[in-house]
Amino acid sequence: MSVIAEPAPQLTLRAILLSIVLVVILAAANTYLGLFAGMTIASAIPAAVVSMAVLRLLGGGGILENNIVQTGASAGSSIASGVIFTIPALVILGYWKEFEYQWVFAIAGLGGLLGVIFSVPLRRSLIVDQGLAFPEGKAAAEVLKTGENPKQGVKTLGIAALLGGFAKVGAASGLRLFPDTAAAAAWVGKGIAYMGTNLSPALLGVGYIVGFNIGIVCLLGAVIGWNIAIPIYSAFFIDTDPALAAQVASASAEDAAYMIWSAQIRYLGVGAMLIGGIWTLISLRSSLFSGIKSGFDATRSGSTAVIAHTEKDIPMKYIAIGLVLFTLPLLWLYQSIVHQWTASVPMTIIMIVAGFLFVSVSAYMAGLVGSSNNPVSGITISTILFAALILVLLLGRDSPIGAVAAIMIGAVVCCAACIGGDNLQDLKCGHIVGATPWKQQLMLAIGAVSSALIMAPVLNLLLHAYGVGVPTAEHPNPLLAPQANLMASVAKGIFGGELPWVTIGIGAGIGAVIIAVDSWLKASGKKFRIPVLACAIGIYLPIELMVPIFLGGLLSHIVERHFGGAKDEAHHGEIHRKGMLFSAGLITGEALMGIFIAIPIVITGRADVLALPESLHFGGWLGLLLIAFIAWLLYRYATKAEAAN
Structure with a gap:
């Protein structure tokens, strides 16, 4: 039997410890960003840069050791996404007064571990056989391979983080030098004209990372909701809801727009998301089933063969044992909620089946469009809707616990799906640089549990x-x-609550039209696409959150044009590497400052504890100037990067 050489050190103690530190920081930052703007970002690239700098200071640190650090660190972003998309619903529903530690840890930790387990059989199919792009994995590999000056990379991250933090501390939750939003609204006859922008550097950074196409689509959704639907509703349909009409009649144009959006128009986004989640499953069905089958076939055929370390996954027997060990606590958790074995056992089965199915969908979508654009929210909506309909049969529509049970199922599946997509992204990076898959899978499990703890x-x-x-x-x-x-x-509407189903139905129709247009663009070979879930989130969120995302995407496009356009994916990565690092720094700095500001607010019980006197409140123009300055700096850093190469 031939002996296959072992690679350079990977899963070292210092790599594990550094990864855990980065997990905590990135999980906290993405938690704030997700609750604030409904989006999180993949953090593999900034984690890789920090790892290269820190391990070099400690003496060495090869490409495989740095890869392990970014693998574990990126789990912080993934678990944060899974948690903030679902678990706050338990507070919103009034089931919890605050977040209960043991429950959050169990849902996030066990969901994350199941995500690792479910994604193992998919590695060979999606990465080796189908060769999907996994753009963030490729970008992280490029950063690791080129050995980009980590000192310069950390400097870029640090400067951007300071700027993002300064903007946050100066805004409405801190010193109150300027408000969070600059907006203008006016009545036009019976209609309302509204436009505004959030003054957040983090959202500018998000836009730069997701790119021009997604930025346009997000803004398109916001325009549909705020500049088309709200004026139409206020002019022609407001009298169908007398209570809302009375509130709107005595409100300013800006307040009236928000009242109509909150009561009706955002549910257009709900309908579009529902149809988008269903369409995602339908469109991926053949790739999904073939991917799962080939993954298991590869595992069976490789069980007796001598294979290189670059093809060694966690053995299937350990996957099976882990599946049982991680499922039993979830069965107990569900039983403690519903107190009926006839309901808790089906809940567990739904969770396992949906978890495996949607981890596969999430992994495939991450391979196509990247983790940052992965429509996990649509996947989770589909899970909650399906689980709620089953639970209606088991518990009855008037069950006081039905909505909570559906959220609990969706939360585990969402955490699993987020980790699943991230796992394959990291394994793509490892595949490129020659890492050992099982070591990455183990590190991701460690990162998931570490993130769940905080x-x-x-x-x-x-x-x-x-x-x-x-x-x-x-x-x-x-x-x-x-x-x-x-x-x-969605969960409350299924269990005896009231939802504007007509509006949701219209939103589903809008989603269907978007899907049809996007399918035509795909068939025509157009580069520009209109992903339905990106448009739906634009409808569902306030327009001022979408404007800076669009501007960040526009800035990304301008940087590309500065260098003559991205001729291919590798060239695209070269152009945007410095800009991506700067953007990641803006996001991390603002998010961490938001958390630091929260500490004195909680201690004193005063939201204005840091506020300066009113004579030093300068209004939205100061925030606009600051954002313009930061955008200019981002452009300078991004364009300097290519010139320096």
Whole structure:
């Protein structure tokens, strides 16, 4: 039997410890960003840059060791996504007053571990056989391979993080030098004209990362909701809801627009998301089944063969054992909620089947469009809707616990799907640089559990400082938690609640039209696409959140044009590497400052504890100037990067 040489060190103690530190930071940052804007970002590239710098200071650190650090660190973003998309719904529904540590840890940790397990059989199919792009995995591999000056990379991240943090501390939750949003609204006859932009550098960074196409589509959704649907509703249909009409009649144009959006128009986004989630499953059905089959075939055929370390996954026998060990606590968790074995056992079965199915969908979508654009929210809506309909049969439509049970199933599946897509992204990076898959899979499991350990404290800090999801007297402008609000609305609507089903139906029709147009664009070979879930999130969220995302995407496009356009994917990565790092720094700095600001707010119980006197409140123009300056700096850093190569 031939002996296959072992690679350079990978899963070292220092790599594990550094990865855990980065997990905590990135999970906290993405938790804030997700609750604030409904989006999270993949963090593999900044984690890789920080790893190269830190391990070089400690003496060495090869490409495979750095790859292990970014693999574990990226789990923080994934678990944060799974948690903030679903678990705040339990607070929104009134089931919890605050986030209960042991429950959050169990849902996030076990969901994340199941995501790792479910994604193992998919590696060979999606990465080796089908060769999907996994763009963030490729980008991270390029950063690791080129050995980009980590000192310069950390400097870029640090400067951007300071700028993002400064903007956050100067805004409405900090010193109050300027508001969070610059907006203008006016009555035009019976209609309302509204436009505004959030003054957040983090959203500018998000837009740069997701790109021009997604930025346009997000803004398109917002225009549909705010500049078309709201004026039409206020002019022609407001009298169908007398209570809302009375509120709108005595409100300013800006407040009236928000009232109509909150009561009716955002549910257009719900309908579009529902149809988008269903379409995602339908469109991927053949690739999904063939991918699962070839993954198991590869596992069986490789069980007796001598294979290179670059093809060694966690053995299937351990996968089977882990599946049982991680499922039993979830069965107990569900039983403790519904107190009926006739319901808890089906809940567990639904969770396992949906988890495996949607991890496969998530992994495939991450391979196509990347983790940042992965429509996990649509996947989760589909899970909650299906679970709720089954639970209606088991518990009855008037069950007081039905909506909570559906959210609990969706939360585990969402965490699993987020980790599944991230796992394959990291394994793509490892495949390119020659890493050992089972070591990456183990590191991802460690990262998932580490992230789960800190989620509840971070969520409670944000809840007490800013409020989450539901406006209250204490927190009239809470973190929106848009996906969790959506999940709560869907689950509650199935179990005896009231939802504007006509509006949801119209939204589903809008989603169907978008799908038809996107299918035509695909068939025509057009580069520009209109992913339905990106458009739906634009309809569902306030337009001021979409404007800076669009501007960030536009800036990304301008950078490309500066260098003559991205001729291919590798060239695209070269152009945007420095800009991506700067954008990641803006996001991380603003998000971490948001968490730090929350500490004195919680301690004192005063939202204005850091506020300067009113004579030093300068209005939205100061925030606009700051955002313009940061955008200019982002452009300078992005264009300097290529010239330096």
